[in-house]
Amino acid sequence: MTAIPLGVPRRLVEFTLDGQEARVPEGATILDACRAAGKDIPTLCQGDTLTPKNACRVCVVEVEGARTLAPACSRKAEAGMEVRTDTERARHSRKVVLELLASSVNLSTTPRAAEWIKEYEAKPDRFGPDAARVDEEPRVDNDLYVRDYDKCILCYKCVDACGDQWQNTFAISVVGRGFDARIAVEHDAPLTDSACVYCGNCVEVCPTGALSFKSEFDMRAAGTWNEAEQTETTTVCAYCGVGCNLTLHVQDNEIVKVTSPHDNPVTHGNLCIKGRFGYQHVQNRD
Numbered sequence: 001m002t003a004i005p006l007g008v009p010r011r012l013v014e015f016t017l018d019g020q021e022a023r024v025p026e027g028a029t030i031l032d033a034c035r036a037a038g039k040d041i042p043t044l045c046q047g048d049t050l051t052p053k054n055a056c057r058v059c060v061v062e063v064e065g066a067r068t069l070a071p072a073c074s075r076k077a078e079a080g081m082e083v084r085t086d087t088e089r090a091r092h093s094r095k096v097v098l099e100l101l102a103s104s105v106n107l108s109t110t111p112r113a114a115e116w117i118k119e120y121e122a123k124p125d126r127f128g129p130d131a132a133r134v135d136e137e138p139r140v141d142n143d144l145y146v147r148d149y150d151k152c153i154l155c156y157k158c159v160d161a162c163g164d165q166w167q168n169t170f171a172i173s174v175v176g177r178g179f180d181a182r183i184a185v186e187h188d189a190p191l192t193d194s195a196c197v198y199c200g201n202c203v204e205v206c207p208t209g210a211l212s213f214k215s216e217f218d219m220r221a222a223g224t225w226n227e228a229e230q231t232e233t234t235t236v237c238a239y240c241g242v243g244c245n246l247t248l249h250v251q252d253n254e255i256v257k258v259t260s261p262h263d264n265p266v267t268h269g270n271l272c273i274k275g276r277f278g279y280q281h282v283q284n285r286d
């Protein structure tokens with residue numbers, strides 16, 4: 001039986017969302033309210049297990065009386081607030097953010113990016129090929145996961161997951177400033193020479209596929225990666241007694257990657273190297 005944490009009862013906050021009355025528990029964000037109301041707001045740097053970093057600004061909405069647009073993912077709903085999510089100003093801002101991101105990095109493996117680019121009529125190529133922020137080969141320096149920084153939007157989710165929000169390993173950080181800013185391990189070394197413990201919690205939160213399982217990377221390169229044909233089965237990790245939940249992604253009767261449910265009250269989507277990557281023996285048929 002899964003334990004459902006009930007938490008302390010929270011007061012409800014009443015405000016107006018696109019002209020309709022909305023009520024959310026105190027502390028909920030505008031994005032929480034939008035999702036509860038079935039409104040589809042694009043998000044990239046928001047993560048359900050991490051504190052919002054407000055890095056991408058693709059989720060902006062208009063708050064009556066505010067000079068600037070507000071990031072829905074981090075702005076808490078307040079009593080009496082009047083929020084509009086689909087105004088010309090908000091849509092234009094999302095369009096420009098998508099154009100800037102899609103012209104500077106490769107969003108080909110970012111879920112829903114193509115859909116949003118179409119919806120907001122963003123034109124990523126209007127800045128020309130010189131807009132590419134990074135232009136380098138994917139870093140394949142170990143057997144477990146690949147770092148492809150051409151796809152990195154500098155959302156800092158991996159840094160937070162590796163650092164004080166979850167893993168406390170602090171193997172990865174942002175180096176450089178401005179246009180030179182990039183994610184790296186100490187001395188920009190290969191992963192094998194770093195403090196990384198290969199928990200893969202950074203891969204779990206990366207929204208763009210800049211960090212991916214080596215298995216997924218290889219299958220994409222071979223043209224055999226097919227998410228539509230994959231099944232997902234959640235089970236309990238058998239390596240130790242912590243009881244982490246593993247979601248096995250299976251294609252053609254092979255485990256192709258392992259994630260973990262973010263709503264698990266113990267692990268919140270985090271695993272260790274054994275649970276995340278130690279599945280090869282299952283498919284050893286010898």
Ligand code: SF4
Pocket residue numbers: 151152153154155156157158159183202205206207208209210211
């Ligand atoms: S590698 Fe992924 S999670 Fe880390 S900053 Fe880049 S896009 Fe975000």
Ligand code: SF4
Pocket residue numbers: 237238239240241242243244271272273274275276
């Ligand atoms: S993922 Fe790691 S910590 Fe969790 S149950 Fe498996 S071996 Fe134990």
Ligand code: FES
Pocket residue numbers: 042043044045046053054055056057058059060071072073074
């Ligand atoms: S999703 Fe809100 S700022 Fe990135």
